[in-house]
Structure formats: structure tokens, C-alpha cells
Amino acid sequence: MTEPSRIRAQAQGAGAVVRILMNHEMESGQRKDAGGRLVPAWHIAEVTVSHNGRAVLTAEWGPSVAKNPFLQFNLKSAKTGDRISVAWKDNRGNTRTDEAAVT
Template sequence: MAEPSRIRTQTSGANTVVRVLMAHEMESGQRKDAAGKLLPAWHITEVTALLNGKPVLRAQWGPGVSRNPLLRFTLKGARSGDKLSVSWTDNRGATRTDEATVA
């Protein structure tokens, strides 16, 4: 999971569409390996987005989200040059934070 999240922004008028591609295996805990043993659950549980240090999104996820999830949301009032930060935490305690500048 050393790969950073890819954050893209696209502004049109007062709205900014944000797309975040997160690199994570997202194992549900229900699949079995070749030996028939269950693979342990490993998935993102919380995602937070901050715009200039102020929270704009908080999501709680579970094991039903696909591998390398793509999150898309719209911000109102974001301006070119604003700093966007996206963080996630998984059920094993790992965290990642990536930043981008609104285009």
C-alpha cells in the first residue's frame, strides 16, 4: 500500500468534482485461499476529506467496497489553489493521507 492515492479535481462554475483513486486490496473476509482457509478481512473503514483544513466529507466504509476504490464527490465553493487533503484508515489501523491542489 505504498502507492499514493490519485486525486483529481475539475472545477465548473461554483462546483468542483473530486475523484480519488485509493490503492488498497479491500479484502472482505469472506473469500477463501487455495487451501480453503478464509482470507482475513482487510478494508478501509473511514475516509475523510479536508478543504483548507476544514472537513468537507466523512464516510464510513465496510468490506463490500471494491479493491482500489474510486471515490467521487462534488464540492461547492472550492477555488483554484485551495488545498484538498484525503485520508483513510483501515481495519488493521493503517492510515494514509494524500494532498492535492484544486485546479
């Protein structure tokens, strides 16, 4: 399977800046291998970010997202010690969930 997502959530003022680096190959399905055969599509299709168990961001992605996608956003009302989790599912049915605390 893939390596864990790296999550950094830093409290700033009345909220937090959340940065997530997801490890995934993200094949578009349009690239050819050395033998001239198409490499099958393999990409993250659904992403959900939660704050203390409540979904705060959902996204549907496709094959145009780059390898090892990076996501950054500001989260209001987050404070030190709160839990941020990211869950994703790819087009092959693989899933991954990772979690970190706001620092």
C-alpha cells in the first residue's frame, strides 16, 4: 500500500493552517510504458478531511491531479490539540486514513 499522508496543522490566531501531502502514484491512464502499452489509470477519486470527527472538506478528484498531491487550507475555530484526519479512496477501491493533532 502507500506511505502515510503527512499532515501538518498549525494553530494561527482563531484557526489553523492545514497542510496535507498524500502519497499516491496518480496515473492518468494516458501514459505508455516502455513496451508501448497504456499504463492503467490509478488515481485518488474521493478525499474527505475531518476536524474532530466532523467532515469539513470533501473533494472528488480525477486523473489530472499530480502525483503525491498537496492540499492546503485554513480551518476556522481549530485550536491546539484538535484532531485533523484525511481519508481518501482511489479508483481501484484502495483506501487510506491518517490523523494528526493541531499544534
